[in-house]
Amino acid sequence: MKDKRSPSQLEALWKEDDMVDGEKVRAMVVIMRTNGCCWVKHGGCTMCGYREASLREVSEDDLGKQLEQALSKYKDEPFVKIYTSGSFLDDNEIPPAVRERILDAFSGCKRILFESRPEFITTESVAGLPKNVTVALGLESSNPDVLETSVHKGFTPDDIRRAGLLLKENGLGVRTYLLLKPPFMTEAMAIRDAVQSARFADEFSDEISINPLNVQRATYVERLWKRGEFRSPWIWSLVDVFRQLSGTVDSRLMSSPSGGGAMRGVHNCGKCDRDLLDAIERFSFNQDPRELDVSCGCISKWHAYMESENLLGSPADLDRDFENELTLRE
Numbered sequence: 001m002k003d004k005r006s007p008s009q010l011e012a013l014w015k016e017d018d019m020v021d022g023e024k025v026r027a028m029v030v031i032m033r034t035n036g037c038c039w040v041k042h043g044g045c046t047m048c049g050y051r052e053a054s055l056r057e058v059s060e061d062d063l064g065k066q067l068e069q070a071l072s073k074y075k076d077e078p079f080v081k082i083y084t085s086g087s088f089l090d091d092n093e094i095p096p097a098v099r100e101r102i103l104d105a106f107s108g109c110k111r112i113l114f115e116s117r118p119e120f121i122t123t124e125s126v127a128g129l130p131k132n133v134t135v136a137l138g139l140e141s142s143n144p145d146v147l148e149t150s151v152h153k154g155f156t157p158d159d160i161r162r163a164g165l166l167l168k169e170n171g172l173g174v175r176t177y178l179l180l181k182p183p184f185m186t187e188a189m190a191i192r193d194a195v196q197s198a199r200f201a202d203e204f205s206d207e208i209s210i211n212p213l214n215v216q217r218a219t220y221v222e223r224l225w226k227r228g229e230f231r232s233p234w235i236w237s238l239v240d241v242f243r244q245l246s247g248t249v250d251s252r253l254m255s256s257p258s259g260g261g262a263m264r265g266v267h268n269c270g271k272c273d274r275d276l277l278d279a280i281e282r283f284s285f286n287q288d289p290r291e292l293d294v295s296c297g298c299i300s301k302w303h304a305y306m307e308s309e310n311l312l313g314s315p316a317d318l319d320r321d322f323e324n325e326l327t328l329r330e
Contacts, residue, residue, distance in 0.1 A: 015077065033055050037090075049216025167204070176205040187306045190237060252284075
């Protein structure tokens, strides 16, 4: 079936709240259609469905028209986030001339954020970046085995550390993304890994974003999820990570979960999901752990779930297994 999406049209654009210089501000988020992430050619990451936002042939002219669309929606927001399906610093995805146009177009805003894999963060590529730039690094985990086997990231934690330190040395901001509950991990393992990874990333980060795994379509993780071999993390697990880290790292801690409250995203029992997600949003802005003091009876089920996982030694979706067992008995 022929892809009817236009290469000269943005994938998406919206406005949201974020932080600049310690203040809550409005940010414009731009999702560009590009030729895609270079790592997809090597299989891509197990949880990433962003290849759906990619097209095979996107020209410089197409990217220029996408920029014009973004500028038509820009209302002087002090923060602009520009996402592609891969790396903004990859010349094959965003040619240098286009990259310069984009950065010049938003040179008046206080903060610009984009993502890049570490191989594109070099002394040469960093030297010409304006000082209002923050680069987002998708570390996911500081455990090399997790990166290689669970995530299939294609680089090591030390690669990210090198890139982060280089960015900091050049006066640029760093936001590090960590993945809560990569595949093959139990809930307890995922919590420990996220806490350890945040402590590793704190050295070179201004902000650390804990991203609970959201099951995206046409991914390896979706196949596991459909077979009942993966459950998206509990919101209680995300709360636990923040409680352990709060006051112990210098970086701002944050999370803006995709698909929060849905079966594919981070979720609890359904009754407390919205209240907890709102509490996590407030914590992300004010860093006050008291925001996380939300109660629900399902916290005991979360504890029991983790104990069951440890006893069985399995990261399978135990809730679904239990429901299937009841159905068979009926």
